[in-house]
Amino acid sequence: MATLDRRAFLRTTxxxxxxxxxxxxxxxxxxxxxxxSGGGGFGSVKLQLSWKxxxxxxxxxxxxxxxxxxxxxxxxxxxxxxxxxxxxxxSGLATGRCWAGLSAPTITAPAVLQGAPLKIVGATFQKNPFxxxxxxxxxxxxxxxxxxxxxxxxxxxxxxWNALLxxxxxxxxxxxxxxxxxxxxxxxxxxxxxxxxFVTSGPVNLRxxxxxxxxxxxxxxxxxxxxxxxxxxxxxxxxxxxxxxAFLTAEIKGWKDAVADPARSAELAATVYGKxxxxxxxxxTEEAKMQNELVVTDxxxxxxLFTMTPExxxxxxxxxxxxxxxxxxxxxxxxxxLNEVYQxxxxxxxx
Amino acid sequence: MIGRTVLRIVxxxxxxxxxxxxxxxxxxEAFGISPLVGKRPPQVWEYLTSSEAHREAxxxxxxxxxxxxxxxxxxxxxxxxxxxVAFVLFRTVxxxxxxxxxxxxxxxxxxxxxxxxxxxxRDLVGVAVIGGIVVFFPALVNIAFGLxxxxxxxxxxxxxYGGSRLTVLRKVAVPTAMPAVFASAxxxxxxSIIGALIAEWLATGEGIGAEILRAIGGFxxxxxxxxxxxxxxxxxLAYAVVxxxxxxxxxxxxxxxxx
Numbered sequence: 001m002a003t004l005d006r007r008a009f010l011r012t013t014x015x016x017x018x019x020x021x022x023x024x025x026x027x028x029x030x031x032x033x034x035x036x037s038g039g040g041g042f043g044s045v046k047l048q049l050s051w052k053x054x055x056x057x058x059x060x061x062x063x064x065x066x067x068x069x070x071x072x073x074x075x076x077x078x079x080x081x082x083x084x085x086x087x088x089x090x091s092g093l094a095t096g097r098c099w100a101g102l103s104a105p106t107i108t109a110p111a112v113l114q115g116a117p118l119k120i121v122g123a124t125f126q127k128n129p130f131x132x133x134x135x136x137x138x139x140x141x142x143x144x145x146x147x148x149x150x151x152x153x154x155x156x157x158x159x160x161w162n163a164l165l166x167x168x169x170x171x172x173x174x175x176x177x178x179x180x181x182x183x184x185x186x187x188x189x190x191x192x193x194x195x196x197x198f199v200t201s202g203p204v205n206l207r208x209x210x211x212x213x214x215x216x217x218x219x220x221x222x223x224x225x226x227x228x229x230x231x232x233x234x235x236x237x238x239x240x241x242x243x244x245x246a247f248l249t250a251e252i253k254g255w256k257d258a259v260a261d262p263a264r265s266a267e268l269a270a271t272v273y274g275k276x277x278x279x280x281x282x283x284x285t286e287e288a289k290m291q292n293e294l295v296v297t298d299x300x301x302x303x304x305l306f307t308m309t310p311e312x313x314x315x316x317x318x319x320x321x322x323x324x325x326x327x328x329x330x331x332x333x334x335x336x337x338l339n340e341v342y343q344x345x346x347x348x349x350x351x
Numbered sequence: 352m353i354g355r356t357v358l359r360i361v362x363x364x365x366x367x368x369x370x371x372x373x374x375x376x377x378x379x380e381a382f383g384i385s386p387l388v389g390k391r392p393p394q395v396w397e398y399l400t401s402s403e404a405h406r407e408a409x410x411x412x413x414x415x416x417x418x419x420x421x422x423x424x425x426x427x428x429x430x431x432x433x434x435x436v437a438f439v440l441f442r443t444v445x446x447x448x449x450x451x452x453x454x455x456x457x458x459x460x461x462x463x464x465x466x467x468x469x470x471x472x473r474d475l476v477g478v479a480v481i482g483g484i485v486v487f488f489p490a491l492v493n494i495a496f497g498l499x500x501x502x503x504x505x506x507x508x509x510x511x512y513g514g515s516r517l518t519v520l521r522k523v524a525v526p527t528a529m530p531a532v533f534a535s536a537x538x539x540x541x542x543s544i545i546g547a548l549i550a551e552w553l554a555t556g557e558g559i560g561a562e563i564l565r566a567i568g569g570f571x572x573x574x575x576x577x578x579x580x581x582x583x584x585x586x587x588l589a590y591a592v593v594x595x596x597x598x599x600x601x602x603x604x605x606x607x608x609x610x
Contacts, residue, residue: 083588090570094387111570116387178473179556183465191469 043244044076048092048101050228053274054085054286056200056291057102058265059124061273063254072246079273088156093233095120100247103186103231105316106159107327109332117234119334122248122306124255125228127294128219130160130227133202135187136212138151143168143221152180152187152195160218160225161196163323200291208283223322224315227294228310239335245341248306251343252348255305259296259350262288296350304342304349308335353599360594365589377573390576408562409577415558416584419547422475423482424539425441427546430483431490431535438491438497440516456488462548464553479549485546490535497531498524519540526604533597540589544582 046197050055060079063069069077078138079100082089090111103248107118112118132151140149141350147170153161165172178192186192188211195202206213230251236244237300258265266284270277299309308316313329320327342348372392379389386394398405429512434452438445455463464481471477501524551560559578566574 088567088570091388091567091572095384095389096385106567108569111387114387114570114572116570155561156566156568157570158565177556179553180562181553186465189469 010320015028015275041075042073042246043248044098045074045099046078046080046097048080048089048098049082050089050102050104052277053079053081053269054201054277054279055265055274056198056228056287058258058262058269058288058291059251059255059275061254061265061268062251062257065268066254066257068253069247071245073249074247074250077247077250082326089231090116090118090224093231099236100230100244101234102228104160104227104229105225105320105332106323107156108229109232109320109327110159112332113325113327114346119234119237120226120229120231120332121237121244121334122307122313122338123231123250124228124230124295124306125291125294126226126308126312127291128217128223128225128227129195129198129200129224129291130157130200130218130223130296131215132164132194132217132218132221133187133197133199133206133213135206137195139214140194140216141214142216143170145216146170146194148176149175149193150191152175152177152178152192154180154182154196157196159223159323159325160223163223163319164196164218164221166324167319167322186344194293200285200287200294204283204286204290206262208286216311216331223319225314225317225319226312230306237337241337243340245344248338248341249345249348255295256348256350258288259305262292282328306338307342308333344345356598356602357595360598361591367587388597390504390573392484392493394573395540395576397582398577400494402471405574405577409581412557412562413576413581414558414587416544416547416551416582419482419550419555419560420543421588422479423550424486424543424548426479426483427475427486427539427543428490428536431487432487432532433494433496435491435494435498436520438495439520445495447551452488455484460549461485461553464549466556467537473554473556477554478547482546482549485542486539486548489538489542493531493535493538494528497528500531529601529604533601536593536597537590540593541586544586544589549580 047060049060051057056305057079063121064077064079080092082102087110088107089103090108092098092101094111094116099251100125103120106296108118108120123131132140138144143164146165146168151161162172163169163174178186180186180192180195182195182197184195184197184205187195187205188209194216201212203215230248232244263285265288266279266281269284270281295305297313302308303309313333313335317327317329317332320332376391379386379391390398399409401579434448434502438448452536460481468477471480501519505523506519509522510516513520547558548560548563551558552564555561559582563575563578566572566578
């Protein structure tokens with residue numbers, strides 16, 4: 001209940017305090033861009049996370065704790081907690097509230113199509129962590145199982161959900177969509193037959209509470225997509241390329257540590273960065289192990305973390321098209337910065 | 352008489368619309384909010400006029416929200432009036448019931464909503480309960496106060512002639528409470544819209560309360576601002592309508608001679 005309250009509060013402030021929030025952002029924007037042109041150092045920047053501070057951002061915690069951000073020339077990289085509708089990376093970048101953000105193609109693409117000059121420069125999760133999570137007594141294991149079910153979908157996952165329906169030839173009227181704020185107890189209390197969430201968190205959480213979860217990965221339902229993507233403005237790519245490279249280098253180092261040590265990842269999330277989230281170290285460790293499978297793939301082993309092969313980019317563009325987002329790869333992705341980072345220092349790749 | 356009343360109440364709205372639009376525009380410019388997120392009035396106008404689909408999205412959702420707000424307004428006002436009457440007729444009811452009413456008011460609605468949806472479902476009953484709770488408490492306090500302000504002399508007169516307490520309520524207390532009833536109706540109009548938005552966001556998943564967040568999720572900020580504009584407009588209009596009705600009804604109950 002306590003977490004629901006916090007989340008609900010975030011949402012409410014997002015809705016009611018929209019104008020107020022935006023006003024404050026504009027103000028911050030000027031100071032952020034002003035401090036970025038410091039001599040040798042890159043000053044302080046803000047990274048908007050896509051969700052509350054849990055183990056999903058283990059690499060960022062390591063980069064901060066182990067001083068990789070400092071070594072790269074940043075006095076500070078402030079990690080801004082996400083999770084409310086008012087705190088989207090795209091609106092943060094457009095208003096200058098943050099310098100970079102972790103988002104997803106399904107959220108960045110519509111912003112780009114609306115004219116926001118944004119690009120994805122790397123992808124932490126190579127595989128789509130989105131899944132429809134259900135319980136074994138009423139399992140949803142194929143897309144056809146969705147028909148006639150009550151599914152909880154967060155508003156920020158609107159496009160992912162529509163894409164899932166479209167990709168499987170389902171009509172929105174065949175499935176009852178229920179408003180959802182990420183509280184899995186709605187599933188166990190029977191208010192929902194399933195919900196859309198990260199496969200790394202929900203099933204682990206449910207299993208720990210003694211339930212028997214089932215899941216349908218969206219990647220297996222015709223929607224391969226990357227997630228936790230690094231999104232920046234075109235201006236940053238054009239004018240602050242070195243700064244961006246330094247940032248990505250620190251991120252790579254942080255995520256290499258995180259991948260190597262799920263237990264420490266969980267500890268950092270539960271006891272340091274996400275202290276106020278009441279996270280369970282054991283659960284977070286399981287999540288960290290599970291997300292490693294999404295972060296470390298054969299391609300990212302060969303080419304380095306966050307990289308995207310041309311095939312992967314093409315798959316993402318196709319998935320977006322299924323969601324009704326017709327966008328060209330070069331409008332949304334720019335992996336050249338990351339490639340330059342790895343060319344300059346091949347030792348950054350996973351051993 | 353009706354025409355003049357309408358003009359007197361609606362007339363001042365025209366300059367206030369100009370002020371609101373100017374403030375909206377100036378604030379965005381003053382704080383340098385990117386037009387990608389902070390849509391200006393012409394962009395919203397362009398959005399609404401450029402495509403039938405846009406209008407359908409915004410006004411379709413608005414229709415649902417108006418319905419939800421009306422349900423919440425009606426259920427809240429009816430419940431508040433009924434309870435206020437019970438308070439005035441039976442003292443002990445007030446002492447017992449008031450803490451419960453306060454509880455409804457002091458626990459944030461967003462926290463209670465999951466429970467409400469569990470008990471009352473996500474359909475119109477749930478909407479009526481959520482909207483009703485927002486409207487109920489201020490209306491209850493106002494109306495109970497209004498009913499109690501009945502003139503003691505008039506009350507004594509009716510009782511002396513053998514009238515019951517119900518007669519006192521009907522002949523004295525209710526007419527005396529009319530200004531209070533309308534004051535609470537005025538407060539309740541915007542409140543019922545907020546209640547409807549909360550219900551739509553957390554319970555039903557349709558209407559402006561749900562669409563506006565989906566629009567934010569899809570980076571459709573022109574739709575977001577269009578939603579804000581239409582909801583605000585409806586709110587102002589509904590407030591004005593209550594004002595007109597109030598003026599007409601109070602003129603009927605007034606002890607001053609009719610003009």
